[in-house]
């Protein structure tokens with residue numbers, strides 16, 4: 309079997325489209341939640357211009373799909389009130405909000421509820437910020453042993469791993485600075501997903517592109533990476549968070 313594949317991005321108007329060229333018969337195009345990222349699988353026989361034309365001929369359909377996702381995202385805006393579902397470490401919890409005149413705090417009440425204690429009158433944005441600070445602390449606490457473990461396994465060093473909210477990426481890597489950014493949203497996912505994204509970004513220190521060598525390195529260090537990636541993207545989490 310010919311497993312040769314090639315990944316790259318092309319820009320059409322304001323769209324950045326991920327293209328995978330591989331040994332297949334037909335052209336596939338997908339628009340993915342929640343931000344409407346466009347991904348294309350194209351047969352090797354199609355040249356760049358043919359791929360570009362195939363995408364352009366479907367621009368109307370792409371825009372319709374993207375508009376639908378944008379509506380969905382607006383609907384899923386959180387209110388941070390009691391009873392609302394929130395994910396933490398791969399599990400769904402119900403929020404229980406308590407108003408109390410003391411410093412705000414977040415803690416797990418049991419394995420179905422997250423308690424959020426806020427001062428009376430705390431608005432939605434502030435409640436969200438308090439919850440996200442808790443997510444950040446949780447994620448940050450997991451990093452040092454995890455980084456040390458993978459640095460040793462992969463025989464490399466990372467200068468810095470930082471956490472931030474990102475719209476479209478689970479992680480990113482500045483290869484020159486050996487600095488990795490992880491998406492704060494990973495706190496909502498199972499730990500295997502955090503491991504997958506971290507190892508993925510660390511593999512970029514060996515190989516910049518998502519090519520065959522990159523996949524070979526992923527197979528070597530984390531043979532189950534495809535399963536983890538699928539977990540990361542699986543609905544219903546995917547449309548609440550971000551596709552990769």
Ligand SMILES: [Zn+2]
Pocket residue numbers: 508509512518
């Ligand atoms: Zn990557």
